[in-house]
Amino acid sequence: MRITVIDGQGGGMGRVIIEKMRKEFREQVSILALGTNALATSAMLKAGANEGATGENAIVYNSKDSDIVIGSLSIIMANSMLGELTPKMAEAIMDSKARKLLIPIYRGNIDIIGLQTEPLPHLVDTLIVEMKKYLGGIKHV
Template identity: 35%
Template sequence: MKIAVLDAQGAGLGKTIIKKIKKEIDSDIYLIALGTNPVATSNMIKAGANTGITGEKDICSFCETNNPDCIIGPIGIICSGGIKGEITSSISQAVFKLECTKYIIPMQKHGIYIPGTTKLKIKDIIDEIISSIKENIEKSPI
């Protein structure tokens, strides 16, 4: 299973997601760190990603030529100008066009309010994502 994790800035959330996946899922998982900058990519690789891709051009190219089983990231990855401007319109469009499951984590930022999510903890959201990935692994043919 190929899982892409997209994050920006210092990739704090991306690191957390990758570490949790590595700890919780013992199946054959290939993690791709998509960082908008070298620091984000490096931090996700240090957390355990198998490979890293950095910058708008390379992230967009990855999205256009690859078909990961899922992509995970904060809500800003689907918003042009998201994550303090590090998500360009090209990146957000490329992510949106991916034909895979998109696990979008509501962060209560960017002036976007998703009803029903205010009391959710990021830890619980990540646990739910990992549970869903595990279910998909169990359902997939070997």
């Protein structure tokens, strides 16, 4: 099972996600950290990702081989993250056959009606519950 976490800017959200995934799943899953920049990738690697890569080509290339892609809602929106997330990246993520588990955090001019505003740690806890459902007790890497 290959789980890809995508983040940009300082990698703070990706770091929190990977730390909680490691705590919950230990080494049962393989985590690939993909950052839009080196700082984000580094933060996610320090949090416990197995591998990491940076930039547009890394995200485009690796998105297609993932079983699950995790990130904020902005990873499917071209030019988000202050322009770090390119249209090619957004398209590759959306075209991936991977299950996408997206956290509804976006600092742009978009409001998603019907969502409750929750702090990041609560949203990541909900993400872990969804991953457990999706993984269905898988015990291998």
